Amino acid sequence: MMLFAAAAVPNASFAQVKIGLNPTAITPGAQLDVESVANTHTVVMESGAVGINTAAPQSYLDIRGTTKILSQTGTQTGVIWTGTSNMDGVEISAGAGDCWVGIQRRGGAPLHLSKPSGTIEHSFAIFSVDGVPGGVGAILYDGVAGVIYNTTSDQRLKENIHSTRFGLEALKAVRVYDYNFKSDSRKTLSTGVLAQELHKVYPQAVTVGGADEKVKPWQVDYSKLVPMLVKSVQELSDEVELLKKEKAQLSAELKLKEDAYAEFGKRLTQVENMLNGAENTKSVSR
Known part of the structure; x- marks a missing residue:
């Protein structure tokens, strides 16, 4: 059934398309309201706000229920929602008991990454470049109570492999300082290197910054120094073994x-005894 009705108020109008018992109401200057069989609503308000499964959207897009965004057809399931009683932020979940991501809004709140109980050595995060499936690194759970931070190092992915020249001599050139950051009002003592100096010795561990140190500062990845430390220890070990052999x-x-x-x-x-014996013999003969 299709029903068009005019309000009794002059210059006002109202239109309604009714399929069965559930109407779609169009009110000029007000809203578009599509009501389902279960009396749930999809509305477009005069303000431009859109509500799905709610007649009173609280933001420009207010969806009450699960949400799915796919680039193609599929059977994936999941939900994204915000405004829970214990987390004022966003939580993305694939269902009860499954993995989820939570981002809290309040100051100092962390990013939560959760896996189902019993999950062992499954990645919490995979870092990829150019869509490479294996990624360039991952963060995993070790199955006990620790976290594993991995960087891809598969020999099959490498070429031009040769012994490094960055060893003890390079390490000796790295200068280490005590300092505090200017922005730290407590003047907390830190120990480390200066990125600009390290770049001259071992640029692999340094990300070059820009003109404004507050926008794009020079940065150091201290984990990149580990291979050089390993090489230095090996060289020291060789020297110790050489010294042991010389000793x-x-x-x-x-x-x-x-x-x-x-x-x-x-x-x-x-000889002394022989000489003493001969001397004694001479004395007796006399």
């Missing part, structure tokens, strides 16, 4: 000299 050789040479000296001492004693 063993010197100890052996010293032992030979000590043995020779002891043998010389024994022979000297024998």
Whole structure:
């Protein structure tokens, strides 16, 4: 049934398209209201706000229920919502007991990443470049009570592999300082390097900044220094092994000299005894 009705008020009008018992009401200067069989509403308010499953939208787009945004057809399920009693922010969930992401609004609130209980070595986050499926790194749960931070290092993905020149000599050139940040009113002591200095020695660990240090400061990835530390320890270990060999050789040479000296001492004693014996024989003969 289609029903058009005019209000009794002059210059006012009202239109309604009714399918069964559920009308779609169009009120000029007011709103568009599409009512479903379950008496839920999809409305377009005069202000431009759109409400889905609610007749009183509280924002420009107010959706009460699950939301799905797909680039193609599929059977994925999920929900995105905001304004819970214990989290004033946004939570994206695939359903009760499943993984979810929560972003709280209040100051100092963290970003929550959650997996179902029993999940072992599943990624909480995967970092990808150019859509590479495996990604360039990931954050995982270790199955106990820790977090694993991984950087992709698969040999099959690498080429031009050769021993690094960044070792002990490069490490010795890295200068370490104590300092505090100017923005820290408490003057908290920190220990680290200066990005501009480190860039001259080991640029792989430095992200070059811009002209304005507050907008784009120079930054250091301290984890990038680990390979150089490993190489330095290996070089120190080689030096220690060499010193051990040299010490063993010197100890052996010293032992030979000590043995020779002891043998010389024994022979000297024998000679002295022989000379003393001969002297005594001469005295008796007289």
